[in-house]
């Protein structure tokens with residue numbers, strides 16, 4: 001049987017209602033998606049069925065996971081955070097500036113850590129071999145960027161607005177426009193891979209990936225804010241997106257840094 | 258609202274995780290990502306294995322990150338894992354001398370991965386292990402596990418995690434001796450022989 005958007009819509013609504021009921025019954029707010037979110041079909045055979053084994057990090061400050069790998073100036077080049085300058089010509093699309101802070105749960109900046117991004121071009125096509133969407137490739141856009149956060153935890157990228165793209169999970173499945181982010185914190189426990197969205201995208205209700213975050217407030221935290229002060233005159237539109245890393249970390253490791 | 262007001266701690270809430278998706282291959286992996294050991298280091302170990310889904314099919318679109326201590330049990334704070342060439346914009350690879358402790362390895366079309374790193378030394382109360390973070394299409398939140406090495410039975414017997422996990426599942430955290438002295442560590446995301454995954458609190 002062909003899977004339709006209506007089928008997925010029903011499943012999304014059911015998952016959302018189940019979450020609302022859990023909250024009404026006193027369960028804690030879920031900041032993270034569940035790994036077994038069936039409306040996103042790829043999760044069905046890839047999520048563990050056993051609960052994870054919990055490790056209380058306060059019992060041993062020497063855990064490997066309480067330290068993060070280090071990255072530095074050798075790991076990036078100067079133009080890695082400008083995705084519009086990686087080829088001889090200019091990529092096609094609306095130029096955007098995306099900036100924000102990388103923070104821990106205590107609101108403290110994560111300094112000098114690696115931020116990696118990747119995205120589709122303005123037509124919604126990835127420069128990836130296995131990508132099947134027949135929108136045009138842009139010879140002047142690879143869609144990959146890297147940077148290190150500064151002393152206040154800020155990152156900044158110049159790129160072009162990515163297009164939405166179809167992804168064939170079900171008939172007429174479209175991903176809202178997004179930029180993928182990969183982040184390191186001050187502890188490996190804070191490792192995060194996520195996606196940033198753009199304000200008021202009409203595709204949000206139909207997309208099981210963003211809807212896998214069933215908590216409405218948590219889902220909003222994936223959406224950047226248009227920020228006129230970040231818009232560069234005669235050049236780009238500005239978006240602000242702060243990122244807060246979850247996961248415990250050993251505060252004593254950071255002192256004196 | 259994604260401008261966080263750090264003067265109001267109640268608004269500093271975690272950014273949700275999302276899947277890495279299928280199209281990270283031109284962005285995240287880098288040449289020599291699994292060649293973590295410095296060249297010719299006598300404490301080099303080779304690790305390899307597969308990543309499987311709930312039907313036992315290998316994942317051709319997963320990647321692992323390995324993170325571990327040096328043989329003395331120290332965690333390096335050295336950059337240069339993905340050294341770049343400022344003239345071409347490409348990757349130079351590691352410098353072959355310094356040990357950064359961290360690597361990133363993509364599975365191949367058959368779901369296989371391999372890496373060479375230094376034999377980790379013990380830290381704190383734990384037996385020596387490598388921390389592993391698993392990412393893949395379909396995984397809305399990455400998964401943490403550990404690779405313990407099989408050699409020191411006494412250390413394994415007193416490890417705080419291994420003594421707590423279900424004895425029937427304990428072996429999913431311990432590599433086995435394989436061909437040519439390599440260690441084998443398979444990751445099963447779901448079902449029979451499911452790997453023990455970890456949550457840090």
Ligand SMILES: [Fe+3]
Nearest residue numbers: 178180278280
């Ligand atoms: Fe994508």
